Amino acid sequence: MAQQTEAPRRARLSRDRVVLAALALADKGGIESLSMRNLAKELGVVPMALYKHVANKGDLLDGMVDIVFSEAEFPSDGADWKTAMRQRAISMREALLRHSWAIGLMEGRMSPGPANLRHHNATMACMREAGFSFRTAVHAYNAMDSYIYGFTLQEKTLPFETPEESGEVVQTKAANVAQTMGAWADEYPYLAEIVVELGKAGFDYAAEFEFALDLILDGIERLLQQA
Amino acid sequence: MAQQTEAPRRARLSRDRVVLAALALADKGGIESLSMRNLAKELGVVPMALYKHVANKGDLLDGMVDIVFSEAEFPSDGADWKTAMRQRAISMREALLRHSWAIGLMEGRMSPGPANLRHHNATMACMREAGFSFRTAVHAYNAMDSYIYGFTLQEKTLPFETPEESGEVVQTKAANVAQTMGAWADEYPYLAEIVVELGKAGFDYAAEFEFALDLILDGIERLLQQA
DNA sequence: ACCTGAACACCGTTCAAGT
């Protein structure tokens, strides 16, 4: 009783609490703001207390990445492969936008978590059961994931804003570009076109994502028809 | 004369020497081994000496990224768009493999260097002059770059080795996967297929890259025929 | 003009100690 009122804000630590707090911290301030020391402060604890619940910072990142996988939809049994793959891609982009620090960490970690395994297995299952050969399914999976990771990687850093937002950031970059181009602006007319046109109209990331996604899905569909 | 023999290994610093040494350091030990302090040591100088030649670490990275752009081929005037784009993609992948620390930094920096500007302008020029509309050229450029960045991002971290190499790393991951899967191995048959098949046969990254690259290029070509 | 040295506010992690 006395203990409970003495430190009411300091619930017992656990691996889940540590990993979820780390995820929230990275979402808010970016991966570079996630330090063991900052995380400890956020949890009202001394840095070393964390090491009772995660082995080290890499183990912490493993846990965070698996939460991101758990947020991405995966194909359910018997779904039409093309709509299932389309939905998977859109859902994965959304999860990666919510947690953009995760993009470069999704495939590289050596200890994949349960959500990771479930996701990859379900995606391969969907393609194989739709009639794709093993090798063609690998090609198709590679094409889609490379596109998803690459698109979100750019989306996270590109300065072009969505049509709804102001063009403030674009104008900063445009100013920098103009400065760098200096007197040679005439040398780069097509680059100027991009800066001007996308600065004016904005950049609809969701529509842009789906454009090339459908281009790739149509290409994959053709592989199935040939086989 | 005396000065020259007194400190023969310590040539005058310059921005170029600093940036090139930083690039070599990142290539050798990864971006996490590139610190201002390590770089200074490599150049036989005290950390603070670097700040006379680069404004800060971000400015240093800007310089490094532009060197990577300078190593990637870009379409020359009047080239056939499809072969030029194919060659650009292959050359960009090769440059990114040599400098894989750069993948997430290529498009985000706010102060693009001269090689960066030249590359983007030449690529847009090639598409526009081939008859693509501005919007379609943007769609196509986005599709290709997302794929290139995403593929190399995975290639840099994926544990599958090329057919020529031993399967050592794959077996480490396979062991980890098996351990995580534990008694539920039967739940993930399609994942097991990947681990077993690619563990046996290896993964031909260059061929895999070109497979989906051609799929995308064919899709883009169809856009031109429709317009 | 260019380089140095000391200092400040940070990192991840180990180790021995407290409760």
Added chain:
DNA sequence: ACCTGAACACCGTTCAAGT
């Protein structure tokens, strides 16, 4: 069993001083 405190070997960068 869980948390703490001090310490070690690191970061990027500022500021005042040297040559």
